[in-house]
Amino acid sequence: MASVEKLPMLQEGYEKLTAELKLLRDExxxxxxxxxxxxxxxxxxxxAEYHAAKERQGQVEATIADLEDKISRAHIIDPTTLSGDRIVFGATVTLLDDDDKPVRYQIVGQAEADAKRGRISYSSPLGRAxxxxxxxxxxxxxxxxGDKCYLVQKIEFI
Known part of the structure; x- marks a missing residue:
């Protein structure tokens, strides 16, 4: 039997998914x-009202199924329990960009990703790199x- 691929996420991401699932189930x-x-x-x-309601029902059911799948595969990671000298999921990294300006990102799951808040998905191009x-x-x-070059300056688990 094929193994189920776990989805790494922070507790915050897990709570966001479960809250969204509850709202949709209530709808x-x-x-x-x-x-x-x-x-x-x-x-x-x-x-038109019938067709719109049926379409909404299909969207809600598909989203519920997707959320249930993600929640069932969730692997919650607490960054404060991590350590090491390599960047892993949950790490907060300080990088120097091409202009030697520091930028700081935490590597998170897709549910938590928010570049404006300095949180990038582990599956994004930069996250994967x-x-x-x-x-x-x-x-x-x-x-x-275009192409961007960064120098890893610091790795933290906070």
Whole structure:
């Protein structure tokens, strides 16, 4: 039997997914009510409310299935329990860019990624390039604006 691929995430990401799942599960009865109400209006072939409610129901069910899958495969990682000299999921890294300006990122799961807050997904181009690197190693990554080069200055587990 094939093994199930775990999804690394922080506790915050796990809580975000479970909260979203709860909201969608709470929405289910309202969608069913909307479908029933639209159905009561008669001819379904030209009933926009019915078709919109059925479409929303499909979207919600697909999202619920996706969230349930992610939650079932969640592998919650606490960065404060990590250590080592290499960049791993959960590490906070300080990099020097081409202009010797320091930038700081935490390597997180897709649910927590928010570049504006300094959190990048381990599966992003930069995240993938950083995993396994050590202090003083250079990292080159191709981003939409072109190639960028970084020097790993510091690795922290906070």
């Amino acid at each position: 289910r009865p309202r969608i069913v009510d909307a479908i029933e109400e639209a159905r009561a209006h008669g001819d379904l072939s030209e009933n 950083l995993i396994g690197r050590k202090v003083d190693e250079e990292v080159e990554v191709t981003v939409p604006s």
